[in-house]
Amino acid sequence: MIDYYRYLWSTTWPNMLVLLLIWGLVLSRLSWKILKTWRCENCAWGFLLLTGKTFVWVGVLGIYTQLLFFSQPDWLTQPGFIQGSVQEKAYDSGLKSYVLDVRSGSEQKQFYVDQNVYQQIKVEDQVRLMYLPERREVVRCELVGSML
DSSP: OOOHHHHHHHHHHHHHHHHHHHHHHHHHHHHHHHHHHHOOOOOOHHHHHHHHHHHHHHHHHHHHHHHHHHHEEEEGOOOOOEEEEEEEEEEEETTTTTEEEEEEEEEEEEEEEEEHHHHOOTTEEEEEEEEOOTTTEEEEEEEEEEOO
16 A cells, blocks of 8 residues: 555655645645734634635635646556456557556556566466556566466
8 A cells, every 4th residue: 555655755755745835835825914914913804804714715725736636546546456367468658658558357557667667478368457547557476377
């Protein structure tokens, strides 16, 4: 499971850092305004205005967080696992990625792997894969059996 989230972090760290930066800036700014309003203003109008600003900024934070999870839905799902035999290997020149077709029982799925895995795996090898369910990128590939 650690491999799964480490892989997700390695592929999405710029997006996550920007989201954390936005959260940090907005929350620190709101905290400062709450503290300033609490100490300096004793009228209800200041607190009402602060409440409205808080709702607006919570909405902005919610939108940015939704955008991240919409573009990276694998953060909200559990890793996928499959064990089966490699039916076909191919290089997709349009996507510039390496593809494995793995059959497990009656189910056959395509997965995207890196060049090292692609070169080591042969057709008809038995493999166990941990993958991102939405993007079908392989996080970990274990060779269970080989046709050597």
